[in-house]
Amino acid sequence: MSTNxxxxxxxxxxxxxxxxxxxxxxxxxxxxxxxHPLRGQAFETPKVALTDICLSYRTQSGQRMLALxxxxxxxxxxxFLCIVGPSGCGKSTLLHLIAGLHQQTSGQVLVDGKRIAxxxxxxxxxxxxxxxxxxxxxxxxxxxxMKMKGIAKAEREEKTxxxxxxxxxxxxxxxxxHQLSGGMRQRVALARAxxxxxxxxxxxxxxxxLDAQTRDLLHDELERIWEETGRTIIFVTHNVRxxxxxxxxxxxxxxxxxxxxxxxxxxxxxPRVLEDPSVAxxxxxILGQLREEINRSLEVEYHVGTKPHIEIEKEAQL
Amino acid sequence: MxxxxxxxxxxxxxxxxxxxxxxxxxxxxxLFPTPWGVAQALYSGFQxxxxxxxxxxxxxxxxxxxxxxxxxxxLLGLGVGSSKFLEETMGGLLVSLQSLPSIxxxxxxxxxxxxxxxxxxxxxxxxxxxxxxxxxxxxRKQMPRIYGMAGRNLGASGFQLFWYVLLPASLPFxxxxxxxxxxxxxxxxxxxxxxxxxxxxxQVLMMGRDLNDMSAVIAVMILIIAIGYxxxxxxxxxxxxRLQRRWGLISST
Numbered sequence: 001m002s003t004n005x006x007x008x009x010x011x012x013x014x015x016x017x018x019x020x021x022x023x024x025x026x027x028x029x030x031x032x033x034x035x036h037p038l039r040g041q042a043f044e045t046p047k048v049a050l051t052d053i054c055l056s057y058r059t060q061s062g063q064r065m066l067a068l069x070x071x072x073x074x075x076x077x078x079x080f081l082c083i084v085g086p087s088g089c090g091k092s093t094l095l096h097l098i099a100g101l102h103q104q105t106s107g108q109v110l111v112d113g114k115r116i117a118x119x120x121x122x123x124x125x126x127x128x129x130x131x132x133x134x135x136x137x138x139x140x141x142x143x144x145x146m147k148m149k150g151i152a153k154a155e156r157e158e159k160t161x162x163x164x165x166x167x168x169x170x171x172x173x174x175x176x177x178h179q180l181s182g183g184m185r186q187r188v189a190l191a192r193a194x195x196x197x198x199x200x201x202x203x204x205x206x207x208x209x210l211d212a213q214t215r216d217l218l219h220d221e222l223e224r225i226w227e228e229t230g231r232t233i234i235f236v237t238h239n240v241r242x243x244x245x246x247x248x249x250x251x252x253x254x255x256x257x258x259x260x261x262x263x264x265x266x267x268x269x270x271p272r273v274l275e276d277p278s279v280a281x282x283x284x285x286i287l288g289q290l291r292e293e294i295n296r297s298l299e300v301e302y303h304v305g306t307k308p309h310i311e312i313e314k315e316a317q318l
Numbered sequence: 319m320x321x322x323x324x325x326x327x328x329x330x331x332x333x334x335x336x337x338x339x340x341x342x343x344x345x346x347x348x349l350f351p352t353p354w355g356v357a358q359a360l361y362s363g364f365q366x367x368x369x370x371x372x373x374x375x376x377x378x379x380x381x382x383x384x385x386x387x388x389x390x391x392x393l394l395g396l397g398v399g400s401s402k403f404l405e406e407t408m409g410g411l412l413v414s415l416q417s418l419p420s421i422x423x424x425x426x427x428x429x430x431x432x433x434x435x436x437x438x439x440x441x442x443x444x445x446x447x448x449x450x451x452x453x454x455x456x457x458r459k460q461m462p463r464i465y466g467m468a469g470r471n472l473g474a475s476g477f478q479l480f481w482y483v484l485l486p487a488s489l490p491f492x493x494x495x496x497x498x499x500x501x502x503x504x505x506x507x508x509x510x511x512x513x514x515x516x517x518x519x520x521q522v523l524m525m526g527r528d529l530n531d532m533s534a535v536i537a538v539m540i541l542i543i544a545i546g547y548x549x550x551x552x553x554x555x556x557x558x559x560r561l562q563r564r565w566g567l568i569s570s571t
Contacts, residue, residue, distance in 0.1 A: 121473040131468030145472040178566025
């Protein structure tokens, strides 16, 4: 695969839709986790399709560094896809590409079969650092996207109230961001993203900085909101159990360059519980694979041998 | 309370020494007026509306000039702060231009705009533009990148992005520059007015000189200080504390 680094530019034009990569419908029967691709399935146009995405950049020493290597992923309308991988595998960058905030070196991001041109409110990204506007109240943050779209004030107010109620923050409408706790800020970011009524919600490790209880609560809320609103969600995390807890499907990325190592379909009934043995068992399968990537990342980053068991334990407990 | 008492004592002592020196009549009263004489000059200046008109004219000029330099300076600063090319080329020029007193533009302004209001405005703009520009450039760099990305993500672009995101996001970083710009604008205005018979506080001050009326000169000086202080205290201080409260930089209680 290392040859890809040199010759991706000369590859033929990517095929817009690759039927071999379409995931299974939600709730399909099956035991524990199964590895796909499923060939020959009838397919609809995927909501989001990444075809042969490559991203390289020049490091300070002048070398060209391949960050993402021929990423092919497809997400169906209403699907919840989780992307896991060791830190530094480019999973956040991938979300930025889908959001249109950065430009890939080659390959295409297609939404409803159409190539995206820059940012668009059909895809809203919830940043890891949230990026809530401290100069605006909670309510004004939530209606920011609608204001940019030019939606009338009365409608904005109404929708703001609706989405704030959805995340249980209506009574904090006039507060400023710094007055809220971490979990509340997460929910404001979620409401702000939802209020723009995007088809696709992109979430970049949104719950990584929260305590366990708050995270459990937000998992429940996110799942409920996802079911209520029918949005397509692409959720990036380094936490395998969180991915199993939430995702219909889990894509595992390799470490540097980021490649799709494998895709897993999670066929566990919802709502799932983080502590449930079936979740742990499913996570175990993916963790085995993730472990190899973490080993590689540790080798590269610290130049130590393969001794990352403590790291893995930590990962598994999250 | 203690602070107030100290202030009262300080100013009482200041006025005491001033009165004493004036009453000793070491210098004639037209060279060294008494506080009482200055108070009278202030009173009569307001009585015959000279000061009222002068203040109105000066404030109008400084507001127009300052508004122009804020708008231009922000755009310029945003450009220089966002573009590597502009920063490398124009950045040094802007910094070096700041060492030029704005009144040096007066001869050029006279040639370009004639002996008019516009010539004064030009000097005012040149006095404060650079402060605002440099502050905005700095603010653009210090501002966390996430806000711009979040704004674009939520559908803001072009002017919307500037007005609703980049500008408010950089305000905490540029407010001291805006304040400095205001101080420069006010000083440039008074200087320019002193060179040109044009109503305004600067001209009233020069009138006092021509009439050898030092009471009036000091009265106008007090007015110039007072207006600068009031704008700083009322406008900028409250803006600063509101920003800090909103951003959570100080506790809201």
